[in-house]
Amino acid sequence: MTARIGVVTFPGTLDDQDSLRAVRIAGAEPVSLWHRDKDLKQVDAVVLAGGFSYGDYLRAGAISRFSPVMETIIAQAKAGLPVLGICNGFQILTEAHLLPGAMLQNNHLHFICREQKLRVETSETAWTADYTAGQEIRIPLKNMDGRYVADERVLDELEAEGRVAFRYLARGAAADGYGNPNGSLRDIAGITNAAGNVVGLMPHPEHAVEPLVGTGRTDGLGFFTSILKKLVNA
Amino acid sequence: MARVVVDVMLKPEILDPQGQAVQRALPRLGFEGIADVRQGKRFELEVDGPVDDAALARINEMAETFLANTVIEDFTVKVEESK
Numbered sequence: 001m002t003a004r005i006g007v008v009t010f011p012g013t014l015d016d017q018d019s020l021r022a023v024r025i026a027g028a029e030p031v032s033l034w035h036r037d038k039d040l041k042q043v044d045a046v047v048l049a050g051g052f053s054y055g056d057y058l059r060a061g062a063i064s065r066f067s068p069v070m071e072t073i074i075a076q077a078k079a080g081l082p083v084l085g086i087c088n089g090f091q092i093l094t095e096a097h098l099l100p101g102a103m104l105q106n107n108h109l110h111f112i113c114r115e116q117k118l119r120v121e122t123s124e125t126a127w128t129a130d131y132t133a134g135q136e137i138r139i140p141l142k143n144m145d146g147r148y149v150a151d152e153r154v155l156d157e158l159e160a161e162g163r164v165a166f167r168y169l170a171r172g173a174a175a176d177g178y179g180n181p182n183g184s185l186r187d188i189a190g191i192t193n194a195a196g197n198v199v200g201l202m203p204h205p206e207h208a209v210e211p212l213v214g215t216g217r218t219d220g221l222g223f224f225t226s227i228l229k230k231l232v233n234a
Numbered sequence: 235m236a237r238v239v240v241d242v243m244l245k246p247e248i249l250d251p252q253g254q255a256v257q258r259a260l261p262r263l264g265f266e267g268i269a270d271v272r273q274g275k276r277f278e279l280e281v282d283g284p285v286d287d288a289a290l291a292r293i294n295e296m297a298e299t300f301l302a303n304t305v306i307e308d309f310t311v312k313v314e315e316s317k
Contacts, residue, residue, distance in 0.1 A: 100305075
């Protein structure tokens with residue numbers, strides 16, 4: 001049976017269609033989920049897609065976090081449901097306290113849109129098993145609120161437990177796609193929860209799954225094949 | 235009706251680039267002597283009924299769970315004079 005992967009649409013979500021498409025290209029069955037539905041339609045995993053849910057009013061992700069669909073997702077994520085939060089989805093996951101820390105406005109106050117080079121720091125999550133630790137990938141980055149912050153204790157804990165999942169590559173100039181694009185502490189681009197089922201990152205793997213568009217590479221496809229492999233083996 | 239004001243500010247240790255941008259603009263506009271600027275949010279809540287301890291407790295809870303993100307922000311709650 002094909003794995004069913006849900007993609008949530010909130011008012012203001014932009015990247016749901018690309019995420020559904022990425023799921024399909026990876027070989028899974030994409031399922032659209034609406035923010036007002038508590039029912040997850042028996043999906044095996046959930047993607048919280050990027051965009052500007054509720055216009056980023058109050059704080060990015062703050063209002064979406066209290067939507068009916070999130071009530072179910074929060075409860076099931078704690079019980080092991082794989083959840084991937086991309087960009088606004090990552091912001092929602094921190095607001096929901098499924099991931100520690102918070103996302104703030106980029107330190108330079110500009111919207112950023114570019115190809116971003118990242119290092120995958122761990123393959124020990126539901127969404128990164130098809131990468132190898134230390135692998136460098138290039139996927140698009142586009143956001144206004146991408147500055148990851150947490151207090152020192154939380155940052156040390158994330159490092160010690162191997163839960164920094166992705167880091168912006170520090171060498172070279174920021175304009176090359178290298179370097180920290182937004183002032184994120186310790187160059188953190190994405191993190192995972194302790195169990196490895198909940199992952200959030202700012203750059204957009206769903207925009208790099210076909211050679212024709214995005215970076216012209218398919219470096220993002222590994223997210224969607226990783227989860228598929230995990231679900232098939234489960 | 236009573237008004238309750240919730241002020242939300244980024245914690246002191248969190249970088250506030252918006253406040254810095256404002257501060258840097260001040261000398262250009264001829265306003266000297268401002269050493270630092272930090273920018274926050276103010277919520278004005280018009281409350282039905284009396285603002286008793288129970289109502290204030292609920293507003294505190296609202297501020298803590300929703301209006302502020304206590305990972306990065308501090309908040310204060312104060313009652314303004316009834317109109």
